[in-house]
Amino acid sequence: GNSVTQMEGPVTLSEEAFLTINCTYTATGYPSLFWYVQYPGEGLQLLLKATKADDKGSNKGFEATYRKETTSFHLEKGSVQVSDSAVYFCALRPIQGAQKLVFGQGTRLTINP
Amino acid sequence: DVKVTQSSRYLVKRTGEKVFLECVQDMDHENMFWYRQDPGLGLRLIYFSYDVKMKEKGDIPEGYSVSREKKERFSLILESASTNQTSMYLCASSQQGLANTGELFFGEGSRLTVL
Numbered sequence: 001g002n003s004v005t006q007m008e009g010p011v012t013l014s015e016e017a018f019l020t021i022n023c024t025y026t027a028t029g030y031p032s033l034f035w036y037v038q039y040p041g042e043g044l045q046l047l048l049k050a051t052k053a054d055d056k057g058s059n060k061g062f063e064a065t066y067r068k069e070t071t072s073f074h075l076e077k078g079s080v081q082v083s084d085s086a087v088y089f090c091a092l093r094p095i096q097g098a099q100k101l102v103f104g105q106g107t108r109l110t111i112n113p
Numbered sequence: 114d115v116k117v118t119q120s121s122r123y124l125v126k127r128t129g130e131k132v133f134l135e136c137v138q139d140m141d142h143e144n145m146f147w148y149r150q151d152p153g154l155g156l157r158l159i160y161f162s163y164d165v166k167m168k169e170k171g172d173i174p175e176g177y178s179v180s181r182e183k184k185e186r187f188s189l190i191l192e193s194a195s196t197n198q199t200s201m202y203l204c205a206s207s208q209q210g211l212a213n214t215g216e217l218f219f220g221e222g223s224r225l226t227v228l
Contacts, residue, residue, distance in 0.1 A: 032215050043117070043203060043219030044156075051215075089155060093215040099144055099163060099207070100171075101217060105155035 002027045002094045004104035009087075012110045013080055021075040021107050023064075023090035031092040033057075033066050033073040034101065038087040047075075047088070082111045116140075119204050119220035126227050132191040134223050136204030143209035145187035146217065147171075147179060150201040159202075162187055163209065194227045201225075 007022040025031065032051045036044040048057030053068035062077045073090060090104040120135035138145065144163055148156040158171030160179040168179050176198060180188040187206075191198055201224050205217040 034215065036217075041221070043221045044205075044217070045219065046216045049215065098215075099209065099213065100146075100158060100161060101215065103148075103156040105153055106150075 002031070002092060002102045004090050004092055004102055006088075006090050006104035006107050009106070010108040010110060012112065015082055015111055015113050016079045017111075019075070019077040019080045019084075019109070021088055021090075021109070023073045023075065023104060025071050025073065025090075025092050027071075027092055027094055029095050030068075031094050033064070034091040034093070035062070035064055035073070035075050036089040036091060036103075038089065038106075040086070044089060080109075080111050082113055085109060085111045117204055117206055117218050117220040119202075119223045121223050122221065124223060124225045126194050126225065128195060128227060130194050130227075132194050132225065132227075134189040134191075134202055134204075134225070136187045136189070136220055137185050138187075138204075138206040138218070139185065140206060140208075140218065141184070142206035142218070143184070144207040144213075145181065146205040146207075147177075147187065147189045148203040148205065149173065150203055150222070156203065159189065191225075194225075196227050199225060199227045 003026045034049045035047040037047045038044045048059040050057040050066035056065045091101045117138045147159040161169045162181040178190045204220040
């Protein structure tokens with residue numbers, strides 16, 4: 001079946017630190033991959049996505065590269081800010097045209113000044 | 114600005130009560146979803162609707178039902194609330210067919226406590 005596994009949280013970093021949140025997936029075929037972010041008190045919103053192998057999604061200084069050989073889509077940011085404190089969810093859409101996403105368990109990130 | 118609006122941000126109910134969670138979207142989306150969010154478990158799909166009056170069970174439909182009488186509105190119903198349904202409930206919508214990029218648009222969530 002289709003599944004997404006994220007690194008265990010919570011993750012606590014100091015401002016300006018380098019961030020990596022690991023995400024690996026299991027899927028048949030060629031899924032699209034997504035990172036969603038949930039800021040405190042808000043719903044989820046799309047952060048970035050990649051639709052095929054070797055694509056890199058980027059937004060707000062965050063990046064993730066679709067690695068088919070390692071079935072991974074790790075989220076990275078070179079220098080985090082306090083405002084990046086949120087819960088991050090990795091997700092996949094199993095095939096082109098599929099209506100539903102499969103989400104990982106979420107990783108809570110706290111950035112200290 | 115596109116919007117998914119959930120009627121109640123916080124609810125406190127008693128065991129056995131009937132609970133209605135309402136969701137309205139203004140983007141003319143065909144697809145609407147109800148998820149449950151619990152720490153360590155991520156988002157789990159309760160029900161999905163792809164058209165008016167059409168619904169599909171998700172991963173955890175037990176104890177829940179849904180109603181979609183109008184395209185913009187999707188309701189989640191707990192017929193007899195139980196303490197294990199204490200959770201954050203998230204509504205989402207998306208486009209369908211070729212316009213579907215895979216992006217979901219979420220409401221702010223409804224935090225339900227069942228005593």
